[in-house]
Amino acid sequence: MDPNDPEPAEPAEALKQSRAGRNLPAAIAVGVTLVALVICSLVFWKAAFVGVVVVALTIGVVELARALGTAGIRVPLVPIVVGGVAMNVGAYAEGVDVAAIAMALTVIGTFVWRMAEGADGFVRDTSAGLLCLSYVWLMGVFVLLMLAEDDGPWRIVAFIAVTIASDTGGYAAGVLAGKHPMAPSISPKKSWEGFAGSMTAGVLVGVLVVTLGLEGDWWAGAILGVVGVLAATLGDLSESLIKRDLGIKDMSDLLPGHGGLMDRLDSLIVVAPMAWLVLHYAVPVA
Numbered sequence: 006m007d008p009n010d011p012e013p014a015e016p017a018e019a020l021k022q023s024r025a026g027r028n029l030p031a032a033i034a035v036g037v038t039l040v041a042l043v044i045c046s047l048v049f050w051k052a053a054f055v056g057v058v059v060v061a062l063t064i065g066v067v068e069l070a071r072a073l074g075t076a077g078i079r080v081p082l083v084p085i086v087v088g089g090v091a092m093n094v095g096a097y098a099e100g101v102d103v104a105a106i107a108m109a110l111t112v113i114g115t116f117v118w119r120m121a122e123g124a125d126g127f128v129r130d131t132s133a134g135l136l137c138l139s140y141v142w143l144m145g146v147f148v149l150l151m152l153a154e155d156d157g158p159w160r161i162v163a164f165i166a167v168t169i170a171s172d173t174g175g176y177a178a179g180v181l182a183g184k185h186p187m188a189p190s191i192s193p194k195k196s197w198e199g200f201a202g203s204m205t206a207g208v209l210v211g212v213l214v215v216t217l218g219l220e221g222d223w224w225a226g227a228i229l230g231v232v233g234v235l236a237a238t239l240g241d242l243s244e245s246l247i248k249r250d251l252g253i254k255d256m257s258d259l260l261p262g263h264g265g266l267m268d269r270l271d272s273l274i275v276v277a278p279m280a281w282l283v284l285h286y287a288v289p290v291a
Contacts, residue, residue: 039269043165047158054152054161055097059090062145065267065274066137068256069247072267073133076251079126081134084114089142097149104146111138141267144274147281156291159218163211163226164280167233168272170210171203175238178202192245200238207234221288229283233276240275244268 046053063086070080088111095103115134119127151160179199187195211230215221244267248254256265 040165040169043161047161051152051157054158055094055149058145058148059093061266061270062089062093062141065256065265065270066141068265068267069137069141070133072248072251072253072256075253077126078133079122079130080137081115081118081130084111084118085134085137085142087111088114089138089145092142093145093149096146097153100153101146101150108138108143141270141274144277147277151277151281151284154290156219159214159291160280160284160288162218163214163229163284164233164276165273166214167207167211167230167280168237168276170206170230171234171237172272174206175199175203178205188242191242191249195238195241200234203234203238204231207231207237215288219284219288220291225283225287228287229280232279232283236276236279237272240272243275244271 042057043054046057066086066089067082070082070085073080088107091107092104092111095107112135115131115138119131119134122130148161148164151157151164154160175195176199178201179194179196182198182202183194183196185197186193187197187200208227208230211228211233212223212226215226215229216223244256248256256267
């Protein structure tokens, strides 16, 4: 190389990487596409959103099961997927009682299904199956309980908007001002400055969506924002611990710039039951 030549340019892929380690253009494109899919299904046909939820959670469970498989854990995937779909469709169609019955039957079905493979690893595999059932499918039940209300689409918008605001506010504040690690042994890039950005954005969006979309009180929106950000942060850290324990970076490479679908669902599924709780008791159905 001629010593008078300028320094070689960084590879194009490297230039696309943000300070937080994402391929930002790809991440934005995927994020916009997912949001558009959710909005279209909510606006045109509520039942279509049920399908979106079921497909997303099925992919998430499969990703989680494959990730657990890297540690030699064999999740009884068939009963978990069949039972999980029954739980969520039942919750939307008939309410929480049907979802509870479906979950109980799925637990039994998981034990029976795994018995065919013998005692070796039985506790390990069934426990992992029940983790998938509760961590993913049970959380989805609360999404569809919100959807089933007369103003369900706005409740879904409120829950998703607060979660996205938490993620976006935390990302922006963390990139611009993040200096003090929040949990360096779990997620080194997560900072207290980012958490402050998450809380500010989450509360602001919570107040706006609840007052304008659900005609609720501002304080209910503020509570939704605070609870949503805390739950989203817990969900993100929990999945980070799962991945660290398994020695993987992402659940899969399905979504460019994001990793796996489960890497996007980690916050949403933990926020869902908390959002249902706040909205159910603090915001009357319009």
